[in-house]
Amino acid sequence: MSYPIFSFFSGSGFLDLGFENSGFDVVYVNEIHTPFLKSYKHSREMLQIEEPRFGYHNGDITELLEQVQLREYIQEINSENSTFGFIGGPPCPDFSVGGKNKGREGENGKLSGTYIDLICQHKPSFFLFENVKGLWRTKRHREFFEEMKNKLHDNGYVTTERLINSLEYGSPQHRERIILLGFRKDLLEQSGHNVEEGETILPNGLFPWENHMKYSMETIEKLPWPATNEFAEDSSLPKPEGIIEELTVEHWFHKNDVEHHVNAQQFFTPRAGLAKFLVIEEGDDSKKSYKRLHRWRFSPTAAYGNNEVHLHPYKARRISVAEALAIQSLPPNFEIPTDLSLTNAFKTVGNGVPYLASLGIAETIKDFLGGNQRDEINRS
Template sequence: MKSVELFTGAGGLAIGTAMAGFHHLALVERDKHSCHTIRENQQRGIAFVSDWCVHQMDVADFDYSTVNGEIDLLAGGPPCQPFSIGGRHGAHQDSRDMFPRFFQAVRELRPKAFLIENVRGLLRKNFINYFEYITLQLAHPELEPKPDESWVDHLARLERYHNSSISDDLGYRITFRLLNAADYGVPQKRSRVFIVGFRSDLNTNWSFPEPTNTKEALIWHKWVTGEYWEKHSISSKNRPEMPSKLRSRLERFGPNLLGTMAAPWCTIRDAISDLPPPENVDIAASIPNHVYNPGARSYPGHTGSPLDEPAKTLKAGVHGVPGGENMLALPTGEVRYFTVREAARLQTFPSDYYFPCTWGESMRQIGNAVPVSLAYIIASSIRDHLHEVCHKDTGSGKLYNKSTVRSK
């Protein structure tokens, strides 16, 4: 299946969609450091990356007519700073809002499906009208804003059109959900908005994959069965005490309160237990990117991520580098920065994926990425659905081709 990706960054989403079976005809990324990371991995022959065609340029300058054939998936994570809770969150008033460029790509490529990832701040109450504006433009990408038309007036026009009986030449069915990566086996509590659209002529009835992992199951494996500690060969005397609030809860309601059906959340220890402590320089030096970075300290609001929990959200920029969200809190009470290799594990990058830049720049790229395994889960579901609907309609004449559909 053919795909195009915008705002590629260091490649987390692109690797996940490639693993799911999508072949990228073009990937567009402006940042030279992120492009350097991808090219370094291409030179190393890393799987799923070696044949990528990377365009180092602004998305606004990319010529979509150079992409041949019908595109099955358009994917990307438009820059999130306009909506980030930690940033200036200017939304539509922020020059970094790249959603209009994604709308343009949908109009020009007419993909069968698209996948967008963005920060949870996109769902803030302050942005609710603009989020509706985003979803309606994605649903009706050919209904462009008129010259000098404000986004509020354009939203009203989109609402009237959406509620009318007029059929689109190009329309999409939109589904969105706020997902916590930890609920899908990622060793990180990372909540992000995902928006998926399927072209209306496909007549799809798609929904997001259901979560596979739970906090309750992790509690069960730690404090009821002890399986978690046994898996990591932690003796009884070296295990931490059960939190008092949880003890009271279990004593009052019993262990059945937690349930045991799902798999447990994955923890930092699960993700990095096979890596030697980076302080042991002689041993750690043999592992790419596993370099100790001194100077970590704990302060209010930046206390690090406990070893036996999923990590707090890894962050990029001044809000996380340096910062507690990029620190490990050890059972001894000490804290230290995650190495680049550890952070990459927490974002589920392949173990041989290399980050050639400085610690700060690498952490920025990793913090901005989509967890690879979560991208794979969602993209696999999209792929399966496309296979199903396209095989069903093969030869029926129902599916139109991007070269034959007129523009409004």
């Protein structure tokens, strides 16, 4: 069963790729930032994935509330009696603890409300909303989050939510994100999930959140991860006993053959500060800036803004775009255009949802809708 997906705030399409590789059909892509859309198109061409059925929309999502064309696309899907979904992660700096903290009043914060309005207007069968945990942690942001959910409930959706960590899915990056999912009540009935009259939250245990999680955070946190080691360029360091190798930076650098990747030579070269690069210990990520990754540990959140300088574990430089893609757990053959500016390249990589987390969540939604069971029946 291939469910059509409309993607918003698509960036370079890490979230979309997880859905595509789970058997969903991304039919429409929306992204306002032209370099990101260029990267999206390039990556799909290299991966030999067909263009979306309804193409690309390069513009502000706010315009879509009044756009006739999008309405016609959705009418076409509805005429085919298709179950279809919306997926998107609105820009999050206004809710991030380390960001602007303007909340719903910020330009980015307003886009979360717009995305919810778009869902309520077009009523997809299901939706995914992704954002930072600041929406939960700060009281006024939490109030806004609850208001958005109430609006969704009033429009016939039953929701479930979870704070996920990409480590749980096998991605080598400590990245926490809120995932809010909503399903129309008629879809729940079709999928064999009966909910009580007036129920707006899926009962605990009904949505199989853990189906495609490889590790629990409790297990991960108990492991003897190395702390710091003296930095030595091009040094060797044996893998410690008792850790999960799949969750380490070194494993992914080798898995993706980052030294020979198309984006291997793309990294910022400092005008000054090389001396500082030489004295920061391997694994010292205690400061806001100039964090040196440890080869036998996972990376901190891959947010490559002006203040987030991530250094290579055993080279006297910042990490490359190829290495950042590996930390986002993308397939080795995923690439972005080499003529993208370094700022745009690192921003689009840092903004993306880690691929393995995207894949796991998509597979879990498919399980819930009965798609994987139907696939098994069709193959037998």
